[in-house]
Amino acid sequence: MLELTSNQSLETVQERKTVLLVDDEAVIRDLCKRVLNGYDIVEAADGQEAYEIFLRGGIDVILTDVMMPRLDGIELLKKLKEREPTMVVIIMTGFADKDLILKALKADADDFITKPLNLLQLKSAIEKALVKKALKEEIANLRNLDRFKTVFLSLISHKFRTPITSISLFLQNLASGIIDPSDDGAKEHIKLIYNEACYLGNLVTDLLTFSSVMDSGGGLHLEPCTLNLLLPKILSEAYIIAARPGVTTHITQQTIPELMLDRDKISFALRQVIDNAIKFSREDGVVCVNMRNADGQCEISIEDNGIGISKDQLPKLFEKFYQVDADRTGQVRGFGLGLFYAREFIRMHGGSISIESEENQGTRVLITLPNTASQSP
Missing domain, CATH: 3.30.565.10 (Histidine kinase-like ATPase, C-terminal domain)
Structure with a gap:
């Protein structure tokens, strides 16, 4: 992580989290906003407006109603998860409809809050959602790292195979007498093999550099x-x-x-x-x-x-x-x-x-x- 200087406090580097409130009722948005005064709040009056705001980036948690004009909460949820699977979405609903809840669960809703809203439950849900988002992102990063390692190992084997094969064939021909090291043609081959050996050395140097880069951590x-x-x-x-x-x-x-x-x-x-x-x-x-x-x-x-x-x-x-x-x-x-x-x-x-x-x-x-x-x- 970024090392703090003596005149920096923890608060200066902590980022306030941003919550997107989506409800066609302004009074509901205002009520939620007052409770969540420790967060940066962005408001949207319907699902379509919310999705456009989400695309601009910077949203940590989305709290959305279900019944809204233009784009309802379930369709918004589906679009959000298709675009960013780790985005945490909390559904607000005044309906105890099992079909609606099943649809939301199938679309990967992260939590539910029933109306009328319990304000303590709302704040607790946001806090839990942020923890869940951090875990989701960590898991996604681990999966990406695993894929990266697989591709990287395959790439390394490919990059090393060609020069090693060239050097090996040359040495075999030299050992069996097929190549006379005193011939002018052999001297050209020796030069090429020397270049291949230098290339292998540079590959090793690059590998050590990348290894150092990866092991140095994510901070400065x-x-x-x-x-x-x-x-x-x-x-x-x-x-x-x-x-x-x-x-x-x-x-x-x-x-x-x-x-x-x-x-x-x-x-x-x-x-x-x-x-x-x-x-x-x-x-x-x-x-x-x-x-x-x-x-x-x-x-x-x-x-x-x-x-x-x-x-x-x-x-x-x-x-x-x-x-x-x-x-x-x-x-x-x-x-x-x-x-x-x-x-x-x-x-x-x-x-x-x-x-x-x-x-x-x-x-x-x-x-x-x-x-x-x-x-x-």
Whole structure:
């Protein structure tokens, strides 16, 4: 979790939960609102209005009546659960109709409150609903993590198999005398095998990096950070430069105030973007890195004049395991996790990352970080 500084209290980082009240009777909404004064309250007069509010995000619990115009409570419940299964929905009803209750249960209603409302029961129901929502989200996260591990292990085995097979076949042919190491052709093979071994080493390095990222927890470990020193260091240490000796890199930067950042996570994000810019540059390409102050935030742009990215691929770049296969070989190297985690880490700092690109015209990545919100007091 985010570590508190000495002048922060627990209340400053706790988020008030938001309850969406849905009832066509304004008096009922007002009554509920008065009881739930410890929450942020959003109101809707019918199911359709409630669903539109829900789509904007930021709702933690929904308390809804059943009989309403336009879209009734049961249909609203079904639409909500289809869109977000972990959303907690409490049904208010003045009817003890078994069919209605069964419909609500089949649609995965989380609780029921009967009218006329018992105000203590209402407050207790909301508190229990929030606990239930947290448990649902935790279970969903565990399931996603399990699926992620399965896909990741399959991907790892695939990525390692090709270079290991190449190295193994070469050594078998060398041991059996099929390849004469003194031949010019053999020397070329040896060079290729050396490159495969280097690639395996880089894969292991990436695995250790991702392992460190995953084990570091979901929070930020903030410390004073000078980006004017960090950015040139990352650029000079980009290991992919050795594989692309013809690519030239340039950096220009304005003086940026010292920020409170998670050094490891920000370094990881910047390294992924810089490595991609070099990787997808032409053999004699140029990668330009620019950092400046702009409207109260730090802007870092990484631009190349390389092969670019097609418009249909741009929306997928931040998805887990997605990789741009520019040559359509089906043998793209790496794990396809770099940009996914880069965006996550930048967002955790209150920043943003965007990509503009055209095929054969190059790519520009823009990263923004707040200049003031993360600074030490």
